[in-house]
Amino acid sequence: MDHRQQRADQLKRQMTIDCENCCGLCCVALYCARSEGFPADKPAGVPCQHLQRDFRCAIHQKLAQKKYTGCMAFDCMGAGQRATALAGGLPAGRAEQERLSAAFLQLWQLYQVCWYLAEASILPAAQPLWEQLDRALDELCRLVSLPLLPLLQVDVERCRTDANQLLKRAVALSCKKMDGKYPGIYLGRDLRRRTLRERDLSMALLIAADLRGCDLSGTSLLGADLRDCDLRGADLHSSLFLLQGQLNAARGDSSTRLPAGLCRPVSWQ
Ligand code: SF4
Ligand code: SF4
Structure with a gap:
């Protein structure tokens, strides 16, 4: 296996959820809508009514029965445990909790871009773009490794826009x-x-x-x-x-x- 395939595989392995080491960030930080398969409408930043003090879902075993497809489908790609680790667990203060939620959302979006770039970087048809993809991926890896406060300063929208240009070209070359x-x-x-x-x-x-x-x-x-x-x-x-x-x-x-x-x-x- 060549080094670029190894790197892509390794990055993807790191983007796996570990809910045991997370303080239920998706059940707090995300906006939820009943019409999208969540238990109730709730604004971002407000804990779901079913999230317990130990960060477990009180109705986890019943999500399928209740057809809470939004809950079942969500996957943070590992942003939850990473943000939790950066904050050293759930902070006590409201402002710190909001900062943690914001860091989680930043990471989640950056991980998605990272996953896409990792895949594009091994596409044979996208070889003319490999150098640019490697540079973009290096930068993404640097950003997702930042400590909490610098992470909050990252312009995620810009990262996504830049990556999208490359990804569109990679898709056009491959499909x-x-x-x-x-x-x-x-x-x-x-x-x-x-x-x-x-x-x-x-x-x-x-x-x-x-x-x-x-x-x-x-x-x-x-x-x-x-x-x-x-x-x-x-x-x-x-x-x-x-x-x-x-x-x-x-x-x-x-x-x-x-x-x-x-x-x-x-x-x-
Ligand atoms: S944010 Fe991610 S790791 Fe945390 S509970 Fe939700 S899915 Fe699990
Ligand atoms: S029902 Fe459970 S999984 Fe769904 S948002 Fe609420 S606590 Fe999270």
Whole structure:
């Protein structure tokens, strides 16, 4: 295995959630909406009514039964435990807690960019961009290693914008465009007869789409909305830019082939 593949794999391994070492930051810091599969509407920064003092969810075993799909799908990519460690646990003061929530949100977004750049940096077709991707990835690695206060000063929006330019070019070099009248809008559509292999489905709306048995090898799913999308029997083993949170929001089963580094969601069992 070459060094760039090793680096990408190592970075991805680090971006795995560890809720045992987190103070339930997602259940506090995020804005939640009942219509998006959370128990109730709540503003960002307010703890969910079900979050206990030990930072565990009081209804964790019942999330599926209650159809709290938003809770089940969320994946912070490891931002929660990292921010908790930076703050040395949950601080007592309100201002410090708000700072911790802000650091968590910064890290979560930076980790997403980091994951995407790590994937792009091993795409053979994106070789003309490898140098730029390496530089961008080095910078991202530096940013996610910052202590709490400097981390809060990072201009995440700018990082995302810069990375997006590179990622768009990497996708264009690696995937073909989708044809059809409304490419990218496939709400509830049966796509089983469409050629999706090595296609660009970045940012596609695939909510409740039927992708059973589809070959998605080399297909970019960057930012695609896969909520309730049926992936049973689909081949995603070499799909590009797929995140755990997207998988968690979709439907699948034991025959769905997954990329290395992603886990089969518990809700698929
Ligand atoms: S923020 Fe991440 S690590 Fe923390 S509880 Fe939520 S999912 Fe788990
Ligand atoms: S229901 Fe549980 S997992 Fe969902 S936001 Fe509340 S505490 Fe977190």
